[in-house]
Amino acid sequence: MGIAAFTGKLACGLLLAAALASSGPGQERQPLPTPRQMADSREDLWAEAAIKQPGGPSYEFFAPLLPPLRYVNTAFRHYPIVLSAPGAPVKARWVSDGSGVNLRADKPPMWREIGTPVEFFVGADRKPFGADPAQLSEPALEDGYLPILQLQYEHAGTKYDQQALAVTRGAASEYGAVLVRFRCPGKAGIVSARICGDDRLTVKDSRIENAAGQSLTSFGPPWRWDSDRRSLVASLEAEAAATLLIATQPSPEPLPDKSWNAAHAEAVADWRAILARGTQLTIPEPLVQDAWRALVLGNYAIASGDQMNYSAGNAYDHLYEGECGDAARSLMLFGQQSDARRMIGPLLDFQRQATRFHVAGHKLQLLTHYYWVTRDAEYLREKRGVWEPVASFIRTSRQPEHGLLPKDNYAGDIPQQVWSLSSNSNCWRGLRDLGAVLEDCGEKSLAAELRREATEYRAAILAAVEKSINRSTQPPFIPIALLGDEPAHDPLTATRMGSYYDLMTPYVLGSGVFRPGDQREQWLIDYFRRHGGLAMGMIRSQPHQGEFQGQPGVNVLYGQRYMLTLLRRGDREHALAGFYGHLAQGMTRGTFIGGEGSRFFHGDERGRSFYLPPNSASNAMFLTTLRYLLVQDWDLDDDGEPETLRLFDAIPPRWLADGQTLAAQRLPTAFGELSFRAVSQFADRRLHVTLELPPRPAERVTLRLPNPPGHKIESAQMGGRTIAPDAEGRFDLRGAAGRSELVVTVRKD
Numbered sequence: 044m045g046i047a048a049f050t051g052k053l054a055c056g057l058l059l060a061a062a063l064a065s066s067g068p069g070q071e072r073q074p075l076p077t078p079r080q081m082a083d084s085r086e087d088l089w090a091e092a093a094i095k096q097p098g099g100p101s102y103e104f105f106a107p108l109l110p111p112l113r114y115v116n117t118a119f120r121h122y123p124i125v126l127s128a129p130g131a132p133v134k135a136r137w138v139s140d141g142s143g144v145n146l147r148a149d150k151p152p153m154w155r156e157i158g159t160p161v162e163f164f165v166g167a168d169r170k171p172f173g174a175d176p177a178q179l180s181e182p183a184l185e186d187g188y189l190p191i192l193q194l195q196y197e198h199a200g201t202k203y204d205q206q207a208l209a210v211t212r213g214a215a216s217e218y219g220a221v222l223v224r225f226r227c228p229g230k231a232g233i234v235s236a237r238i239c240g241d242d243r244l245t246v247k248d249s250r251i252e253n254a255a256g257q258s259l260t261s262f263g264p265p266w267r268w269d270s271d272r273r274s275l276v277a278s279l280e281a282e283a284a285a286t287l288l289i290a291t292q293p294s295p296e297p298l299p300d301k302s303w304n305a306a307h308a309e310a311v312a313d314w315r316a317i318l319a320r321g322t323q324l325t326i327p328e329p330l331v332q333d334a335w336r337a338l339v340l341g342n343y344a345i346a347s348g349d350q351m352n353y354s355a356g357n358a359y360d361h362l363y364e365g366e367c368g369d370a371a372r373s374l375m376l377f378g379q380q381s382d383a384r385r386m387i388g389p390l391l392d393f394q395r396q397a398t399r400f401h402v403a404g405h406k407l408q409l410l411t412h413y414y415w416v417t418r419d420a421e422y423l424r425e426k427r428g429v430w431e432p433v434a435s436f437i438r439t440s441r442q443p444e445h446g447l448l449p450k451d452n453y454a455g456d457i458p459q460q461v462w463s464l465s466s467n468s469n470c471w472r473g474l475r476d477l478g479a480v481l482e483d484c485g486e487k488s489l490a491a492e493l494r495r496e497a498t499e500y501r502a503a504i505l506a507a508v509e510k511s512i513n514r515s516t517q518p519p520f521i522p523i524a525l526l527g528d529e530p531a532h533d534p535l536t537a538t539r540m541g542s543y544y545d546l547m548t549p550y551v552l553g554s555g556v557f558r559p560g561d562q563r564e565q566w567l568i569d570y571f572r573r574h575g576g577l578a579m580g581m582i583r584s585q586p587h588q589g590e591f592q593g594q595p596g597v598n599v600l601y602g603q604r605y606m607l608t609l610l611r612r613g614d615r616e617h618a619l620a621g622f623y624g625h626l627a628q629g630m631t632r633g634t635f636i637g638g639e640g641s642r643f644f645h646g647d648e649r650g651r652s653f654y655l656p657p658n659s660a661s662n663a664m665f666l667t668t669l670r671y672l673l674v675q676d677w678d679l680d681d682d683g684e685p686e687t688l689r690l691f692d693a694i695p696p697r698w699l700a701d702g703q704t705l706a707a708q709r710l711p712t713a714f715g716e717l718s719f720r721a722v723s724q725f726a727d728r729r730l731h732v733t734l735e736l737p738p739r740p741a742e743r744v745t746l747r748l749p750n751p752p753g754h755k756i757e758s759a760q761m762g763g764r765t766i767a768p769d770a771e772g773r774f775d776l777r778g779a780a781g782r783s784e785l786v787v788t789v790r791k792d
Contacts, residue, residue: 105627113650133219140173158291187333219291257293321378327703373663407473446503461524468556479683534575536585553604580621637661
């Protein structure tokens, strides 16, 4: 099916049948804009429609609007899933239609070739597993979140189950060993596993060796070797199983015997142990609960030792400062501080000359954020030989004529040298925050010096911004390229530079260089909203070269700081639109895998294409947003040190529905660990909230609750006093400490 026919089918069928926007109680329901209308609009039509739904944005609203992410630009086409022991350097590639392990991508230089390919076939006629999409289930994670894959396929009346996992212990895990099990529930069948490549193969003691005598696979009954077809073949009785161990990196020693049951038990225990040592969240929306657990584990699958890489199995399998820093931070925010500590080290050592100032600013911000959450002063002392030269580099590089840094690349992929608002604002933020941290650590003299310079530096940046604003647009356009001639991009993705403006501007918002309440911050947000910068709450992008040229889509991971800005500003509705838009259309269904970017129309009626999955920063985007929906620790007085703790500030109303429980244990904040439990019991018109507040007092603690479905919040009782919500719906918990109980009164609406 061609793209035009695909788009038309969406517009006439899937979209209009499944997703209608409500104009309000008693009013006629209106059809949503079509995908093409959404893509062509300068406004975020679907996000605004989601906000107007009863209960606000939801996964159910966004999910039917487009086909799911499914395809990549490789020979195996269906997206790959990385399988490895947690943090292991050798990683396998399981193709999501079940067609094989470590299959050839045939797409250099962006995709790596991994190990010896093994293709899977079913039936006496040897049809590729998954070849008929109509007979193939969606891949699923065990228990909804564990990286143990499950897939079903039917061929010639026989059902085949396939399961796959990475061996997590012992010598086999060091070689990226994957265990694959096939079963035929209900009826006998035949499974084949073909070993690809030109290498001469030898069968020896239930293993297959290459010409160098290295082990590629290990097998037992009922597999038998068919040398003519280079295939292992298993004739399976109903309910019987055939298990195959595949090494991604050939093993010089025989692969150890590993039964499915033993390997499965070890894998389940090892992955669950990672989650058990971190924050415990109970989200009363099963899909979100599965997603956060799968994404935390997904980043451990991408990580290689101490390196929290951007991806695995492709050209992004290395570090990038901002993106990988976000991934390490997300683990820290979910209670994995010791691993985040390890992973920050390589990022502090990271160098990239083309974006050296971007890198420098984000190094300091990563380090200072880690400090506020952990108060690990020893780490600060340990890394002094790294952060001190970085701070000095920024300070001594500023140019005397205007106080800005020398010209830097507009973006990593845009070599045009500019006086960069992004690089300058983030280097300012790094210096300002380092000064605040040093003051907290008792280094008053250096702290005061950095604070003074940061004040003067910010003034220089804002003066350059003022000279650069284009006031002929609505709202005024603030360029990334200061003191130059950057046009006001309209729509933002019409040019390559405009698409990268879309990606870089959230870094400016996240820097906080515009103080809270500054109208210029609002201009940046409004420019996104009015000039084609957003779709489903996510940052838009459009390639202007290569095979995806002219294909509109989103680049979700670069919206993290835009989302955090919305949350700081209390804009719950738009933040939830981005949160659920990401969950529904920015990652795969059932396996929660994201890429760097995805396309609206490139694909067919079953799925769309996305770029270089998996992506640790996409994972971090969802995790970080979820954390800040629940708990926010802000520096709202703009001095570099967090002083405000907000609880439940942007949660969706559905999480407070009658009978639901929302809970967290050991959730790290800038004030120490926090625990909470909220239980809705509307039979007695009550919402019970129990808080274990952090040990370090915040200057202000608030709790903001949306009105639960069908109910309206009236007041709260805490410590014998009645509290009324303010105009923004926040309860002031001034004076609360340690364990606190709130009883919130609700009435039917």
